[in-house]
Amino acid sequence: MKPRKIILDGMGGDNAPGAIVEGAVAAAGHIKHEICIVGDEHKLREELKRHKFNPAQIELRHAEEAIFGEEAPVKAVRTKQKSSLVMGINMVKDGEGDVFISAGNTGAIMAGGLFILGRIQGIDRPAIASTYPILGQGVSLLVDAGANAECKPNNLLEFATMGSIYMEKVLDRKRPTVGLVNMGTEENKGTTVLKAAWELLAKSRDTFGGLNFVGNIEARDVPMGIADVVVCDGYVGNVILKLTEGLAWNIFKTIKKKFMSGLVPMVGALLLSSKINELRDAFDYSEYGGAPILGVKGALIKMHGSSNANAVKNAILKAIPYVENEVVKNIENAVLELEAIAISE
């Protein structure tokens, strides 16, 4: 495999630039590829001084501006041409880099993907794909995780297709199963959109080589990993991700409190606490390496806004199979078959 260049947004996220630089240095030790960090060169250089690294592997690119979390995404992308985010995405467009990774303003990353890279022809709505932790059994992939609050049936078919490709190419899941989040498992359940999406997905089993649609799934079964690719609109996807995070956090916190509050000091408390922490870590987004924006003409990865160095490192490591296994090109090819399904409707 040829060496790749990973472009990092040095200014995006709550912990930039420190955590970005630290994560880049940590990842560099594990890979043969180059990393280019875009941002305020002075600040980035100060951060780099704290670490040991191979200077041939990490370079800096100065950006005069930065886009902040509270800015209106479309306006920010349009007007801040010299921001780290816009410059970084342009580097992917121009072939200077292979993938852009940012913990910055999610809307701006999405808008940058749409305006600078453009949609893959035939993909109506790009989506955010997020890994979802299955206790003791790795992860599922949730698409859409929040980019598109309102969806048409064909959007959900696109999400299923793109998610299946990512799951197979990046997470190495052969013939991943696809489930549609609904209010019951019967085929005639749910809203008008869900019913029509079910039809499209069922048809895709035959006409699109490989979509392994297992039907409607209930939210109850999502934490048990009932499907490798969990398909829903961005509103429901956001609810699933956020509720999981909040509920898991609350349960673990309550268990620890309940366990520690015994009047009698309990033998084994420390051991138990460490076991609970192991489980809690399964719900730690920083282990999973960011969420790809699928459906744009280039590799784009969004990290959690509060990403720490570990999250940055994992996002970089996960970006490599994303690029090497040509997820974007695979989606482009799959779209031709998608269109055949949509036309036959």
Next chain:
Amino acid sequence: MKPRKIILDGMGGDNAPGAIVEGAVAAAGHIKHEICIVGDEHKLREELKRHKFNPAQIELRHAEEAIFGEEAPVKAVRTKQKSSLVMGINMVKDGEGDVFISAGNTGAIMAGGLFILGRIQGIDRPAIASTYPILGQGVSLLVDAGANAECKPNNLLEFATMGSIYMEKVLDRKRPTVGLVNMGTEENKGTTVLKAAWELLAKSRDTFGGLNFVGNIEARDVPMGIADVVVCDGYVGNVILKLTEGLAWNIFKTIKKKFMSGLVPMVGALLLSSKINELRDAFDYSEYGGAPILGVKGALIKMHGSSNANAVKNAILKAIPYVENEVVKNIENAVLELEAIAISE
């Protein structure tokens, strides 16, 4: 307070009639009211024989038919006039009973409510309200929990109003807070419907005496009890309830397994196990006493299909403040104010 008559569907649910009869006998010991169980009299009498009870407090009403879980709801209600479900709802309509409780076919209970009792004038879409467990802090109320997959903004306003009344009158929460489940807390978030619903709810703070709308809430904060009344469409409500059930179950199961799998026998394992069970019980639907169908002209409570005797008992106990505090009449009065808001749009 005058004695009330509670009508129970003796034939609905996975564990009928045994669990229904057992739950009725258990509840009867705690209340002064009468209970009438509708269903196959022979079978019900056989079940009653197993228990000691006050015969003046529990009566039977024979029903020739029953509606089963897999039946098409509307057709079943239309054609099975002598089913326990249709007869029971008719008893409420005719004033023979004060509330009808069933663990049977949810769609049929809903259809029976709509066709037999009818909608409260001004309520466009009746909803299912479900209690939602907040660890260590009681419950919130989730409306809609699954009756209406697709909603208009005014439906969400109705859910908020009806939920607030139930929360105040039955769960004794003064001036309950109301949150709208959205993808972020900012007011301009989400779908077209959510944006319009936010406007209606915000307006209701001033014009409808008492709606304590706290704005958009994220799913992450629902398990922490950020709002007393959690408002969403039935699709999202179903996702929230089912995901909570599945995730909590999976976490507790995994913790127990992880804890028990140590090579060294751990002191305190039994104590821990019992503490975890205490927590798990917070997610046990059978503790919460069923879900009212709000918006129909009569008191109607749907229990979980797999309700055990404890669930039946709790549903009966919770039905009493529902009836005594005149939730239905309070909703009827509130609707006049709702209409003023809708007209002013």
